[in-house]
Amino acid sequence: MARLTEKEQQEVMRFIEAGKPPPDKYRFLLFDDKREVELVWNGKTNEVTNVVLPFQTIEQVDEPRAEKPEDTAAQQDLFALDSRGRQLQGWTNKLIWGDNKLILSSLKNGPLREEIERQGGVKLIYIDPPFDVGADFSIEIEIGDEIFTKKRNILEEIAYRDTWGQGVDSFITMIYERLSIMRDLLADDGSIYVHCDYRVNAIVRLAMDDIFGKERFINQIEWAYKTGGIPERFGFSKKHHHILFYSRGENPVFNQLRQKSYVPTLPEPHTSSGQRLGVRRDKFCELCVNGSPGQKYRMVIARDIWDNISSIFRNDPQITGYNTQKPEELLNRIIAASSNEGDLVADFFVGSGTTSAVAEKLGRKWIVADLGKFAIHTTRKRMIGVQRELKSTGRNYRAFEILNLGKYERQHYVGVNPNLREDQRQQ
Numbered sequence: 001m002a003r004l005t006e007k008e009q010q011e012v013m014r015f016i017e018a019g020k021p022p023p024d025k026y027r028f029l030l031f032d033d034k035r036e037v038e039l040v041w042n043g044k045t046n047e048v049t050n051v052v053l054p055f056q057t058i059e060q061v062d063e064p065r066a067e068k069p070e071d072t073a074a075q076q077d078l079f080a081l082d083s084r085g086r087q088l089q090g091w092t093n094k095l096i097w098g099d100n101k102l103i104l105s106s107l108k109n110g111p112l113r114e115e116i117e118r119q120g121g122v123k124l125i126y127i128d129p130p131f132d133v134g135a136d137f138s139i140e141i142e143i144g145d146e147i148f149t150k151k152r153n154i155l156e157e158i159a160y161r162d163t164w165g166q167g168v169d170s171f172i173t174m175i176y177e178r179l180s181i182m183r184d185l186l187a188d189d190g191s192i193y194v195h196c197d198y199r200v201n202a203i204v205r206l207a208m209d210d211i212f213g214k215e216r217f218i219n220q221i222e223w224a225y226k227t228g229g230i231p232e233r234f235g236f237s238k239k240h241h242h243i244l245f246y247s248r249g250e251n252p253v254f255n256q257l258r259q260k261s262y263v264p265t266l267p268e269p270h271t272s273s274g275q276r277l278g279v280r281r282d283k284f285c286e287l288c289v290n291g292s293p294g295q296k297y298r299m300v301i302a303r304d305i306w307d308n309i310s311s312i313f314r315n316d317p318q319i320t321g322y323n324t325q326k327p328e329e330l331l332n333r334i335i336a337a338s339s340n341e342g343d344l345v346a347d348f349f350v351g352s353g354t355t356s357a358v359a360e361k362l363g364r365k366w367i368v369a370d371l372g373k374f375a376i377h378t379t380r381k382r383m384i385g386v387q388r389e390l391k392s393t394g395r396n397y398r399a400f401e402i403l404n405l406g407k408y409e410r411q412h413y414v415g416v417n418p419n420l421r422e423d424q425r426q427q
């Protein structure tokens with residue numbers, strides 16, 4: 001603590017006796033870990049929960065293999081199977097139902113941690129927390145010409161209150177504690193990508209600097225897309241999200257990706273059939289297609305502006321009915337860059353299961369979690385589809401298990417019929 005002069009000490013005492021907070025300058029004089037710039041909000045604490053709750057396996061999912069136990073030789077070698085064709089050894093992927101604060105704390109401090117470390121630790125975390133103030137728990141489902149809205153259930157209601165009950169203050173309290181535990185769970189060479197929009201981007205960035213350290217900041221990726229709203233009266237259309245990329249340590253796993261960088265070219269002389277007229281062959285030049293000159297490009301290190309991945313559109317083959325679903329191509333890029341085959345990838349706000357679907361297709365192991373019943377139902381169904389797809393093309397896939405931390409029952413998520421209204425679904 002800095003030494004206060006006698007005058008300063010008397011001033012502080014006068015404020016304390018009057019029941020008033022001392023002037024702000026004393027915050028910097030009184031505390032040793034004073035920082036010139038810091039993130040403070042009502043309710044900030046560095047304490048994180050250490051609670052460990054037991055995980056219960058409520059279902060083991062390995063449907064395609066169970067249907068045909070005499071699988072390919074490669075699969076047999078990789079995973080030992082029981083008499084029903086289920087994987088017996090090696091890592092089993094995990095879809096966990098519950099509040100991610102308790103899940104994170106139980107993973108970090110409980111017995112599963114050892115198993116995670118045996119796999120090399122968590123190499124990559126991607127999260128897309130709810131920033132659409134409340135909209136994430138309600139889902140719009142189109143049936144015929146009608147749109148049904150699924151309302152929040154009681155657990156989601158509580159999570160919504162905890163996340164947005166006091167506006168951005170409660171959002172930052174929610175995310176700060178979870179990010180702190182995620183940092184502790186990451187491997188030394190692991191990385192984290194946090195997806196957010198303009199509403200919480202600034203505050204999440206400050207929280208990340210606080211937790212991971214400014215020096216661990218790697219990129220702020222801008223994902224620009226074309227869909228979405230238009231401004232009502234003034235302003236420009238908001239057409240991008242931010243993805244904050246930080247590493248846990250100094251040497252994160254990273255595979256340099258490349259992209260085409262187009263350079264402006266003048267049309268080159270060519271005949272109407274596309275034949276070039278004495279044009280120099282340039283190794284960067286694409287061939288003339290249908291008489292129009294190709295554009296020149298160079299292969300460069302991939303940039304932090306991602307403007308060639310479209311958001312999920314109506315009739316998109318990827319569509320699951322989850323209205324905050326992100327495109328697989330986005331996760332493809334992140335997972336390919338920041339993990340290798342066999343690495344463990346996690347997402348604790350998984351929604352429709354995009355992270356697990358892409359991780360599985362890229363041969364990564366995964367742990368994902370969500371609080372919502374519909375999210376668990378959607379991810380389960382999607383992952384069975386991915387298992388089937390991989391099997392049909394002769395590729396390896398892993399079994400996954402569904403775990404919970406509360407008193408959720410299998411029939412509650414397997415039986416979610418999206419064609420029913422919420423009151424009908426609760427019956």
Ligand SMILES: C[S@@+](CC[C@H](N)C(=O)[O-])C[C@H]1O[C@@H](n2cnc3c(N)ncnc32)[C@H](O)[C@@H]1O
Nearest residue numbers: 099100128324325326349351352354370371372
């Ligand atoms: C924006 S969505 C994620 C969408 C996902 N990226 C996708 O591609 O489908 C956010 C998800 O976080 C979940 N969520 C919110 N609070 C949570 C909590 N406390 N614990 C676990 N999941 C939570 C919501 O149920 C929702 O599915």
